[in-house]
Amino acid sequence: xxxxxxxxxxxxxxxxxxxxxxxxxxxxxxxxxxxxxxxxxxxxxxxxxxxxxxxxxxxxxxxxxxxxxxxxxxxxxxxxxxxxxxxxxxxxxxxxxxxxxxxxxxxxxxxxxxxxxxxxxxxxxxxxxxxxxxxxxxxxxxxxxxxxxxxxxxxxxxxxxxxxxxxxxxxxxxxxxxxxxxxxxxxxxxxxxxxxxxxxxxxxxxxxxxxxxxxxxxxxxxxxxxxxxxxxxxxxxxxxxxxxxxxxxxxxxxxxxxxxxxxxxxxxxxxxxxxxxxxxxxxxxxxxxxxxxxxxxxxxxxxxxxxxxxxxxxxxxxxxxxxxxxxxxxxxxxxxxxxxxxxxxxxxxxxxxxxxxxxxxxxxxxxxxxxxxxxxxxxxxxxxxxxxxxxxxxxxxxxxxxxxxxxxxxxxxxxxxxxxxxxxxxxxxxxxxxxxxxxxxxxxxxxxxxxxxxxxxxxxxxxxxxxxxxxxxxxxxxxxxxxxxxxxxxxxxxxxxxxxxxxxxxxxxxxxxxxxxxxxxxxxxxxxxxxxxxxxxxxxxxxxxxxxxxxxxxxxxxxxxxxxxxxxxxxxxxxxxxxxxxxxxxxxxxxxxxxxxxxxxxxxxxxxxxxxxxxxxxxxxxxxxxxxxxxxxxxxxxxxxxxxxxxxxxxxxxxxxxxxxxxxxxxxxxxxxxxxxxxxxxxxxxxxxxxxxxxx
Amino acid sequence: xxxxxxxxxxxxxxxxxxxxxxxxxxxxxxxxxxxxxxxxxxxxxxxxxxxxxxxxxxxxxxxxxxxxxxxxxxxxxxxxxxxxxxxxxxxxxxxx
Numbered sequence: 025x026x027x028x029x030x031x032x033x034x035x036x037x038x039x040x041x042x043x044x045x046x047x048x049x050x051x052x053x054x055x056x057x058x059x060x061x062x063x064x065x066x067x068x069x070x071x072x073x074x075x076x077x078x079x080x081x082x083x084x085x086x087x088x089x090x091x092x093x094x095x096x097x098x099x100x101x102x103x104x105x106x107x108x109x110x111x112x113x114x115x116x117x118x119x120x121x122x123x124x125x126x127x128x129x130x131x132x133x134x135x136x137x138x139x140x141x142x143x144x145x146x147x148x149x150x151x152x153x154x155x156x157x158x159x160x161x162x163x164x165x166x167x168x169x170x171x172x173x174x175x176x177x178x179x180x181x182x183x184x185x186x187x188x189x190x191x192x193x194x195x196x197x198x199x200x201x202x203x204x205x206x207x208x209x210x211x212x213x214x215x216x217x218x219x220x221x222x223x224x225x226x227x228x229x230x231x232x233x234x235x236x237x238x239x240x241x242x243x244x245x246x247x248x249x250x251x252x253x254x255x256x257x258x259x260x261x262x263x264x265x266x267x268x269x270x271x272x273x274x275x276x277x278x279x280x281x282x283x284x285x286x287x288x289x290x291x292x293x294x295x296x297x298x299x300x301x302x303x304x305x306x307x308x309x310x311x312x313x314x315x316x317x318x319x320x321x322x323x324x325x326x327x328x329x330x331x332x333x334x335x336x337x338x339x340x341x342x343x344x345x346x347x348x349x350x351x352x353x354x355x356x357x358x359x360x361x362x363x364x365x366x367x368x369x370x371x372x373x374x375x376x377x378x379x380x381x382x383x384x385x386x387x388x389x390x391x392x393x394x395x396x397x398x399x400x401x402x403x404x405x406x407x408x409x410x411x412x413x414x415x416x417x418x419x420x421x422x423x424x425x426x427x428x429x430x431x432x433x434x435x436x437x438x439x440x441x442x443x444x445x446x447x448x449x450x451x452x453x454x455x456x457x458x459x460x461x462x463x464x465x466x467x468x469x470x471x472x473x474x475x476x477x478x479x480x481x482x483x484x485x486x487x488x489x490x491x492x493x494x495x496x497x498x499x500x501x502x503x504x505x506x507x508x509x510x511x512x513x514x515x516x517x518x519x520x521x522x523x524x525x526x527x528x529x530x531x532x533x534x535x536x537x538x539x540x541x542x543x544x545x546x547x548x549x550x551x552x553x554x555x556x557x558x559x560x561x562x563x564x565x566x567x568x569x570x571x572x573x574x575x576x577x578x579x580x581x582x583x584x585x586x587x588x589x590x591x592x593x594x595x596x597x598x599x600x601x602x603x604x605x606x607x608x609x610x611x612x613x614x615x616x617x618x619x620x621x622x623x624x625x626x627x628x629x630x631x632x633x634x635x636x637x638x639x640x641x642x643x644x645x646x647x648x649x650x651x652x653x654x655x656x657x658x659x660x661x662x663x664x665x666x667x668x669x670x671x672x673x674x675x676x677x678x679x680x681x682x683x684x685x686x687x688x689x690x691x692x693x694x695x696x697x698x699x700x701x702x703x704x705x706x707x708x709x710x711x712x713x714x715x716x717x718x719x720x
Numbered sequence: 721x722x723x724x725x726x727x728x729x730x731x732x733x734x735x736x737x738x739x740x741x742x743x744x745x746x747x748x749x750x751x752x753x754x755x756x757x758x759x760x761x762x763x764x765x766x767x768x769x770x771x772x773x774x775x776x777x778x779x780x781x782x783x784x785x786x787x788x789x790x791x792x793x794x795x796x797x798x799x800x801x802x803x804x805x806x807x808x809x810x811x812x813x814x815x816x
Contacts, residue, residue, distance in 0.1 A: 220773075
């Protein structure tokens with residue numbers, strides 16, 4: 025058994041599980057806060073806190089243990105019904121989650137000593153917990169029958185951990201301390217099973233304990249202490265008659281300094297209590313042991329393994345295209361068989377490819393899960409009542425795309441709450457419901473994922489946007505821009521129409537970054553806004569970044585690939601429509617717009633065939649600056665290509681997004697339109713909507 | 721002359737391997753043993769079990785252990801019900 029294993033692999037598992045646990049807690053708390061949670065939710069939040077505490081304890085992360093302990097105590101009271109939910113509790117617990125997250129972050133970064141929890145927060149949690157103790161038995165009618173039995177009882181607990189209890193991340197010491205917390209204890213340790221030192225595996229648990237506990241807690245509380253180890257220990261909990269109460273041992277440092285009960289409970293017969301396994305099935309939370317029954321389950325797969333698989337499939341795709349090419353060239357007699365085989369291979373390859381790609385796919389709900397909290401906190405901070413509606417959480421996206429879209433989405437939702445939704449007073453004046461709505465939906469559209477963020481706020485004030493753009497010299501006062509072009513200005517760096525610059529958004533940074541991030545993913549974002557009714561942002565994203573549908577084209581003797589999604593159209597250009605702007609820049613008149621024309625052979629330094637425009641072809645593509653015409657020698661076929669990174673295999677090259685291997689084994693470079701336009705020096709400010717309209 | 725073994729600040733399951741090896745060696749040597757646990761800041765069941773197992777085996781071979789516990793260790797011994805059985809090994813509690 026190596027230390028390395030424990031501190032490495034187990035540590036990572038702990039970090040992942042804690043991450044999940046915190047997420048679960050947050051979601052649960054938000055449900056409770058919104059009034060949609062029930063006792064199952066409380067229980068699941070409590071259990072999540074409990075395992076985080078246990079895990080933290082295993083790794084000696086005292087600050088995490090300390091904080092979760094406080095949170096857990098409070099949750100325990102809510103669970104038991106001795107404390108009713110309040111938004112104050114919600115806020116305190118959510119703050120605790122935030123602190124735990126930042127602690128976990130330091131652990132993730134390799135630290136063994138996360139920062140101490142803030143004493144202010146601990147005090148807040150403590151006072152909420154204490155307040156409950158004082159108020160509960162008398163003033164609050166409790167929904168839980170457990171609270172009625174507030175008399176002190178005696179429990180005899182035989183706790184025999186299995187050897188692997190500690191190795192599975194549980195600590196008997198913590199469990200004993202938990203019992204201490206319930207009341208006064210007398211702990212006896214039994215070492216019958218303890219082998220001599222030479223034979224001792226120090227990570228196995230060989231000690232067993234007998235605990236006598238006098239407490240006002242119920243047997244369920246006692247069982248709950250062991251809820252996480254019930255499969256890893258032999259446990260017997262018996263209730264004993266209170267008269268037999270043994271005085272607490274002098275060495276038992278019970279924090280609750282209560283003397284043993286002097287008045288025996290009248291009806292407390294010495295009834296042996298069922299072991300927790302049965303009890304949990306019979307108790308009021310029957311769902312717990314089977315909580316995974318409806319859950320299809322999931323596995324954690326290391327991303328590097330998936331990537332290796334994706335690479336392999338890429339190779340397979342290449343072999344298949346090679347065969348495919350061969351089949352076209354081979355002699356007629358074997359042709360039919362070869363073709364059939366190739367077709368089969370093609371089918372298999374595609375299925376395998378899709379299957380493997382699916383492994384990398386994650387539901388977008390992972391990102392959506394961050395939003396309710398954001399909306400709630402922002403709403404409070406701004407004094408706005410905002411409801412968040414999310415749909416399409418199960419829409420799947422490539423993990424990499426998902427990670428990169430997360431921050432932009434958060435930013436956009438934040439914008440909607442901050443700038444979009446009006447204050448409740450203003451909404452009522454306008455005859456709108458006081459509660460604003462932000463709706464985010466995700467869905468599949470063809471080979472892409474569509475994400476829409478809609479709010480029913482004030483919409484974007486186009487005239488103010490225009491005034492600001494003029495003020496900053498982005499457009500001339502005389503410029504006639506279409507509404508869509510004006511709206512598009514919100515993506516311009518340095519433009520923001522927020523009346524008051526808040527600390528939330530409105531510093532004018534963001535929207536340009538949002539659009540850049542989305543474009544880097546091969547996606548696009550569009551804005552639509554109706555004054556007084558709200559704003560709708562539509563984001564289109566590719567499903568994956570690893571394989572793309574490519575349009576092949578030729579420049580001289582070289583084949584290049586252009587992402588098919590960015591191709592708008594292709595046409596045979598006419599010299600008469602070309603105008604030179606000087607400094608080598610050329611524009612092409614496409615119907616009623618001028619678009620920049622890029623001679624790719626020149627940009628890539630290749631001897632192109634087509635000297636005259638009519639000899640080549642013009643591919644009109646999307647670029648960050650709007651439509652751009654790429655002048656190429658010839659269009660070849662379209663095919664799926666597996667993207668190989670240039671940076672990993674060679675080095676970064678301007679104008680090239682990556683490379684791929686074609687069916688004939690040759691390498692083709694994938695043209696990167698955004699960086700090509702930068703190379704060419706297409707200025708974005710002249711054409712905010714991409715195309716400038718012809719005066720004619 | 722008693723041999724002294726110093727416990728690491730974290731006497732946790734992830735770190736008990738080393739100390740176990742050293743204490744097994746200590747058992748094979750002779751004479752009394754001092755285990756200095758005064759710098760222990762964190763201890764769990766595994767750490768506690770190791771200290772206890774060592775004390776027990778040492779006592780079997782008629783040798784004595786002087787355990788110098790930090791407050792954390794003292795507290796853990798109490799929680800696990802080991803204060804009484806270990807009391808003969810414990811250094812005097814400093815006046816608080």
